Amino acid sequence: MNSRHQLPAWADRTYRIQTTATVVSGLGNAAAPIATAFAVLAIGGGTTEIGYVTAARLVPTVLFLLIGGALADRLPRHHVMVAANLFNALSQAVLAVLVLGGGVRLWELLLLSAAGGAGQAFYQPASLGVIVQSVPPEHAGKAFSVYRMALNGAQIGGAALGGALTAAFGPGWVLAIDAAGFAVAAGMRVFLRIEAAPAADGGGHGMLHELREGWREFASRRWLWAIVLQFAVVMACVEATETVYGPVAAQRHLGGARDWGLAMAAFGIGMVVTGLPMAAWRPRRILLAGNYGVFLFACPALALATTAPLPVLATAMFAAGAGVTLFGVNWMIALQQEIPTELFSRVSAYDSLGSIVLAPVGTALAGPAADALTLTGALWTCALLTLLLAALALTVPEVRTLGRPATA
Template sequence: MKTVDAKPLLLHNRAFTLLFAARAISVLGNGFARVALAFAVLGLPGATPTELSVVLACQALPQLLFVLLGGVIADRTSRSGLMIVADVIGLLAYGAMAVVLLSGQATIPVLAALAVVSGIPLPLFLPALSGVVPEIVPTERLQQANALLQSAVSLSLVLGFGLSGLVVSLVGAGWAIALNAASFLVSAVLVGAMRLPPQARATAKSGWVDLRDGWREFSSRQWLWVMVLQSTVTVAGIVAVTGVLGPLAAEDGLGGAPAWSVIVACHSLGMLAGSTVARHLRPRRPLLTAVLLSFVYPLPMVLLGVVAPVWLTALSMFACGVAGSWFGVLWMTTVQREVPAESLSRVSSYDLFGQLTLAPLTLLFVGPLAQSFGYGAVLVWFGALVLLSSLGALLSPQVRRLSSG
């Protein structure tokens, strides 16, 4: 295990500082929206867990459909320009959602339609972001850069989740979602101020050729597709818990939106602690370390399933946040180091595509499953599946042996 020089030189880099601020502000708004949207749906007259599943599935589906396109565009054009486009779409989608909620015109079909649009920014923004970081940061500083960005994400989620329950309780979900819309505007302005120089791109004859070449880079690395398969199952479990099952458990026996906000805020505090660890330590076997960390993920699922006390569930979510944040930094740094720069956004889009594959179906069916079998049983099932996926990843020799150099 190596230590990493943590001198704050990156914060003297103008482009990185603007990117850091853009991520912090945008994620702060998303923290409000993730809690607010769930309780906005559940607060409609006669709303059911199935209807919540439908709305969240509508948000997840375009993330799956557009993510490969986002990778191709990011490798062909200005990555920062694509990030601005994504922010503008988020501003319009969440702004409209806030208007219908605050005006009392919200219905399940209207929220579902706006949820579709609100799902488009993520698959455009993230592949571009993965390629922008190596453009503005030296290779030897990549892990520190990813850890600092993760710190921004974590701290913003702590504030967003921690305050969102209070805002929802006092003034309603519409104002929380309006704050998210404003955060997209600020993020777009900050990214635009980065003014990155044009990057030379190797442009193929068609997008299909770009996709094929990206797939070749992705599929030729066993460690890459094995880890993505693990993440496919893990992300399905996480979106089921954070999107539907967790709010249901909180509404039924933990105290509603304020209790759920405390739980998810503790998760974000754990992410902040994990990113701090990741900024200072570089394991010799980054992927092996990442998989071992993932064995923590099922714990909060099981505790929510058995309706454990809020403090115990919050503690487990803190531990999960530490593991998940460190995992993410190790993973992103490994991909950025091992994959050629000209293919990085496309490979990242295949990574995201794999992670998001089961999310729409999970969100669509988890509500009906909870109604049929009880949310507690479904939470325990997801915990078991996530545990099995981590055990499966350890079977790959490349995952166990890949070195950080």
């Protein structure tokens, strides 16, 4: 039988190419933060310097996300993705050469991390718009679950490979793999054929008018901005834990890059395994079900705070990965269900912007916080803030009650 006919009807050409390209670039993306953190450690840096490098990546993402969202609603989205992928391939290739040459300096790590964050700001709103645009609403649960399973599978392989290669050969080769992945993904996305979203030209209005339209859509939904406010602080805690405290704790108490890579791989396994039941589960109250996953985001910080051995840390990371998929699939269903297609990239840009706006602050202050509170105290603070905010989100009525249509 032709393999084309064995695929589900909702997995059209656009969906298949975008999902495959996301896996290709995702392998390197999962490994690159591990490599970058240990590149900083290799030149004598610590928690403060890792935090600064991570913040340097996040600040341009925050600054350019809204422009990226507006462009993705104005232009064919795959054109935006290809340009962003090529830019990221170039910036990571330059960084890899510097690290492999052995003479990389902190300012170079800061500058090239910032370049990578700028590329991500243009890529992310367009990529989400492509997936939502290609999936029929009646198949959204299955399609988003499979997409996240594919992405999360890349997280497993990339994190494990990144940790192993960093430990065996140093971080430079891992960064080179990331650059190659971006280049290959850009080549694949050239073959996408996607028109600009319906009515995306805004009737001749300028970009500021289109951004105001997106803001009105975003601000008119209390469930949307309430979850985004929650994530502004939660993601600051998660970024500080995963990109700053985790590598440092692994260096001090575990086996360094190899063990942290295994822990991150366990995180990816949790995301993939949870994707299997999410493909079939259809909770009526989608945001309520998704928000339960946010409680699990605190598990890695709790494990690291108690200097848990690797098996316990891996279990905590697995649980957090499960929480990411539980939240992420239901969140995507809610956005597709409630947000008009022609405004989707702009609204998702406001979503992403609000969710990460404090992440650069969290990572930049991670080192000083660890100095003031000790590493253990900073990790406990991250864990407790995450749990508190997950509970506070449930006080918003729409978060508890927003559901699927009766016919869905």
